[in-house]
Amino acid sequence: MAVGFSGSRHAADEEARAEVDVLNSRLEKTTQLTKKIQACLGRLEDSGKSVREVIGPLNNETKKLQTLTNNVDAVIGAIERLRQPADSKNDEEQTIRMGPEKAGLSNYLGSIKRLDKALSDMRASNLRSTQATAAELQRLVQSGNAQLESHFDKLLRGETPRSIEPLHYVTKQKPFPVLSQDKIARLGLINAYVAGVHRQSGGAALPQESPVAKIYAEIRGPYLSATLANLAAASVNTAKKKNPDAIYRAGTNGIGTYAQAMEGLFVAEYDNICSIFMREDWGPLFQTTCQAALMELGRTLRELNSHVKAHMTTDCYLAYEIVEIISGLSNKLETRTGELKASLAASLKPVRETAKLSLAELLEETKRRVAALQVLPADGAPIPIVSETVQRLQTMVDFLRPISSIMISLGDGGWKSATAAKGGVGDAIPSLASFDIGADGKEIFAHYCADTIDVLMAALEARARVLLQKKAVIGVFLANSVTIVERMVQDSDLKPLLEQRLGVLDQWRKKATSFYTETCKDVSVHLFDVIHTNRGQRPTSGQGAVDSASILKGLSSKDKENIKTKFQAFNASFDDMVARHKQYSMEREVRQMFARDMQHMIEPLYNRFWDRYHEVDKGKGKYVKYDKASIAAVFLSLY
Template sequence: MVAPRNTAYAEESAEVEVLYANLDKLRVLTKKIQGSLVRLETSGKVVKEAIGPIYSNTQSLQITNSNIDKVNEAIDRLRQPLDAKGREEGIIRAGPQSVGLSQYLAALKRVDNALTDLNATNLRSNQKAISEFNILLSTGSGKLQDMFRSSLSENISPVEPLHYLTKQLSFPTIPGGVISELSPIAAAIGSAAAHGPQRGQGENPAITIYAEVRGSYINSSLQNLAIASVNTVKRRPTDGPYKQGTNGIGVYSSALEGLIVAEHENIIKIFTGEQQGRALQATCRAALAEYSKTLRELNQYIKANLMTDCFLAFEIIEIVTAMSYRIDSKTGELKSLFIEALRPVRETAKSSLSELLEETKRKAANIPVLPPDGGTVPLVNEVMSSLTTLTGYSGPLASILTSLGDGNWRSTSSTTSTAPLDVSPDSSSLFSHFILDMIEALMISLEARGRALHRSKATLGVFVSNIFCLVDRCIRQSSELSRYLSSPDSISRIDTFRKRGTSTYLEAWRECSQHLLDVQYTSRSGGSARPTSGGPVDSTSIVKSLSSKDKDTIKDKFKSFNVTFDELVARHKALYMEREVRGALTREVQAVIEPLYARFWDRYHEIDKGRGKYVKYDKGSLSAQLASLG
């Protein structure tokens, strides 16, 4: 039993010994590997120290090589524009007519690009080349400018504006074929100008050329209309206010507007961007200067004939203002230039309102004689005609009156006043106030002149009444004046003069009516009792109750009345009265005299006992006589 256990143990011991032997071998191998790693690491350090500088030098060489390649490429790029000079110079110097416009523009474009590249390098060595390219570009641009001017000059024959206005035709524009050439030429000229000494700060030469050629065409086409506008105002008869539309400024303005609109259509097809506005302003500058000159000449004439021709100023304001807004809506340009051209006329129009008032007063005060029959003077119709004419210019007047402020037209210094303006009323109310001021100035001034020259109250009363009648008639005949003077306040202010005329005329009949007053007999302390009012009057008993002295007084009253009444009737019939005035004054006289005489006659006609020695008129004959006054 013991032997098997030893055998097993021996085998296990043998395996353990094998394992220990393998472990020793592994330990030895590990030491060798560690030694190899140490030696490898040492060798790697040596290699790294040896190869490092070589690697660094290699990277530097690669960067240098890359830089050299880039320099070569830059040199190639620099040589390209220099090479272009030789290729394009022949084409450019030959001119567009020789090589064709498209080829010429292409060559000029390449030179333009080359010059751009050269300027971008900023190398001193390129300055000579840049100068040569500039000369070449300038030469090419000059030839294009000549061609641009030549093409434009083919379509500048002056037109007859009236032909287009009367037939309501649009003004002619540059033909489409020419436009298609002008547009790229203008662009090339503008691009070339950007390389000039001013580096784009100056005006595009194409705009300058276009403005010279087309501006001259516009001016030539309008020349006759400018002259006609001045001549028509100088030849106008001065026997009345200016009549709307009789001056040539309306036609002149319409023609100018049509030509500007047509020119704008040309310009937007030839130029681009901001150049369009500059081109239109430059092209129209001469025409607008001539237009402004014409307005100044018309303004001088208006100022010299303000009473009759201020209406032309209002017409000009209306025409020019409306035209400037229409042109601005279509082109976006020129409005401020028109407003500036209009300024002198507008200032004259503003001052004309106060001047109309003052001139009305001066003319009334300077009338040397008045019609002895109480007739009116031409000034009345002149002023009312002017006011009627003014109503046709409500548009410009609204602007002017609003800028002045209510009532400020009464002062000649109102146009320069810095006081705040009261513009609370609307323009219609302002116009009504101005018309009333004019009418009052006219009637007050003429009434004052009448008081100075007419000694008779009757004549003065008729004179004032006739003036009112003409004013009232003119207002009734004008729907516009009636509209502006329809308010109760306006009617009341004007009717004041009717009442003043009537009152003054009736003062002349006061003496006549006083002969019919007998208050001294109706309240006597010692005589007959005060007669009862109403009921029949017994003239016989009344006359019998009078003393001899009282009877003589009544007889004198009848005789004085007869003389005064006959004189007044004769004077009434001799005076000139408008139909409405004669009827109105007759009724007023009847209303005063007839009831007084009827009462007096009823009481005292028996003083005459029907002999007609003292009592010339019975009630019926007096009434008939008064009725004959109308």
């Protein structure tokens, strides 16, 4: 078994040695192959260097050729572009010469835009060889622009009448006509191009100065003026009245219709402008287009203002109405367009100043008229200036809105002098809020009315003292005036405004009463006795009926004669007072008031005197003319 194991191991070693020999043989072959590959790589590297040395210069030449080729292509392209404007000129010139009407506006605009683009490109190239062509293109573009402006003018004139009848639209409350949509579209296309050219040429700061904007204003401005001309003239003519002394009544002047037409016409024109022009053009062009019509409005208002100043006492109300109407027009146009407020304020300024001054002027006129009176009724009858003054205040109530705004600007009491009236809050047109007749406006107007009444009564009293002199007549005159004022206030729209301010009339009524009852004091003095009787014979107060006979028994003959004289003097003065009372011209309320005052002052004194001394003539009536019943009847007859 040991021999067998040894033999097999020997066989295995032999096999291993054989495999090692095989591997060594392969390794040797690999080494040889590697050397061959290295030799080949060395030869290949040497060949590559040779190729690079050959190809490098060739590659550089190829790049130069490519650059040259690109340059040639660019030159060819530039030449093509330089040839295009000349070709365009030939192609577009026929369209331009046809004009926008024959060629069609869209085609014409396209053609002129292409020419304009070609001209810009040619100018950018700045080649001397193209200068002649550029000049020709420039002339062609200018001709095209001129034809467009001419076409704009023709389209707009064809759509614009010389004028229209504004009353047709005002009376029927119809909107004023605007340009047709077809014309607006064409005009808008032309403006878009021409305005663009204008902006490119440096006119962007003044859009209303563009050629088509000027054309628009030159055509539409006269149309606005001509349409409103008759209404402007009518506003002046309707200010002239058949009776110059008649008080102006609201709505009788044409200024209201004039303003309505102006509003409708201007709003329609603003719509036209907004449809044709760019947003930044709207305001300036609208102002320019309306300028002539606004100047005519200014002239009209100045003429009306002159008329008002010449007839202040009767036509100051026209100034108030104008203030309200033009202020309302300004506010409406401001809301609709955002324009014209300053222009309308400037036009209104003279009338507004006159309206402000009128408040002080009317007070001064009242004083002047009363001071100029040479005669007053001897019977104390009222005079026309009293009712005329209140009528003026009544008429003012119809214009309370503008008067309220004017008075607010003057301030409470600002009418007390012409100097103060010239002040106020600027010249701007009041806003809508200024026409809110709230408590302030009404209170200020009520104060003005009370001042007017007080000024009137003070002037009447001063003149009556000079011309009438007698206190009783003065009292009648003043009381009649107070009564007329109060009655007219109570029977008109002044009542709610002056209810809290009629205290001024109560003061004058008391003063009138004090004048009139001076006569009563003269009569009553005869009823005061200073006769002293024995204390035992003197009746005690509150003892009941007075025994006249007993009192007379205690009097001396001299005292009795004195009593008789007093009765006679009383009778004479009382009869004279009664006769004069009946002769005075008194308003019913005044007659009743004075009769009551006379009775209250005289009857109690007479009854006391009669109770004590009526037995002085033993009922014969020689001295005692009236008993208590008969004198009461006399007083009743005076009511």
